[in-house]
Amino acid sequence: xxxxxxxxxxxxxxxxxxxxxxxxxxxxxxxxxxxxxxxxxxxxxxxxxxxxxxxxxxxxxxxxxxxxxxxxxxxxxxxxxxxxxxxxxxxxxxxxxxxxxxxxxxxxxxxxxxxxxxxxxxxxxxxxxxxxxxxxxxxxxxxxxxxxxxxxxxxxxxxxxxxxxxxxxxxxxxxxxxxxxxxxxxxxxxxxxxxxxxxxxxxxxxxxxxxxxxxxxxxxxxxxxx
DNA sequence: GCATTAACCACAG
DNA sequence: CTGTGGTTAATGC
Numbered sequence: 368x369x370x371x372x373x374x375x376x377x378x379x380x381x382x383x384x385x386x387x388x389x390x391x392x393x394x395x396x397x398x399x400x401x402x403x404x405x406x407x408x409x410x411x412x413x414x415x416x417x418x419x420x421x422x423x424x425x426x427x428x429x430x431x432x433x434x435x436x437x438x439x440x441x442x443x444x445x446x447x448x449x450x451x452x453x454x455x456x457x458x459x460x461x462x463x464x465x466x467x468x469x470x471x472x473x474x475x476x477x478x479x480x481x482x483x484x485x486x487x488x489x490x491x492x493x494x495x496x497x498x499x500x501x502x503x504x505x506x507x508x509x510x511x512x513x514x515x516x517x518x519x520x521x522x523x524x525x526x527x528x529x530x531x532x533x534x535x536x537x538x539x540x541x542x543x544x545x546x547x548x549x550x551x552x553x554x555x556x557x558x559x560x561x562x563x564x565x566x567x568x569x570x571x572x573x574x575x576x577x578x579x580x581x582x583x584x585x586x587x588x589x590x591x592x593x
Numbered sequence: 594g595c596a597t598t599a600a601c602c603a604c605a606g
Numbered sequence: 607c608t609g610t611g612g613t614t615a616a617t618g619c
Binding site for chain 1: 608
């Protein structure tokens with residue numbers, strides 16, 4: 368929408384920080400910033416992967432269809448690239464990205480992005496670094512999630528949101544019960560019961576969507592023991 | 594057997 | 607969309 372000013376952008380990715388000023392001019396000519404509202408789909412599984420999506424501000428869920436329902440793979444908080452693997456790895460998106468809050472996305476032409484990788488080694492290295500770190504944390508998460516029981520899984524993502532996303536013990540839950548269940552592979556009923564159990568035990572408190580972690584040590588314990 | 598865990602269904606607010 | 611109760615199946619003492 369708006370004409371992006373990549374050169375002046377204060378929210379450049381670590382990789383984009385390493386672009387020369389002429390490369391930034393090229394970027395500016397080949398990208399567009401689009402603003403998404405809560406709930407808007409940024410790109411959809413099964414559709415053509417046409418552009419690189421850079422999440423400049425906001426929060427996004429990355430999710431894909433499973434045999435029985437939707438599965439949330441991870442949350443992505445700004446600033447970060449969204450879906451590099453699905454954009455480079457295939458012509459068709461293997462998963463979807465949906466805004467959880469109002470978000471600003473810069474879509475970058477695939478050719479331009481590819482050109483930067485070919486010609487600017489530092490840029491390419493930053494991208495690889497990002498991909499590698501993501502793979503490490505994802506593998507860690509899969510190992511944890513597949514072996515913990517329900518309370519452990521819920522405790523883990525609550526702690527994750529608190530530590531990694533909001534950096535606070537009190538935050539607005541970005542997901543409803545159904546989405547939480549998509550995230551930790553359970554039913555919405557179990558999420559509902561478990562949250563009220565946690566609240567009953569004084570581990571958390573919930574006001575509408577605002578969640579406060581009261582006993583972080585307890586939550587850690589539950590998360591660890593699974 | 595008996596307890597625990599968690600899914601599925603139905604229904605209410 | 608959320609919370610709850612009943613039921614059922616699987617798993618583990």
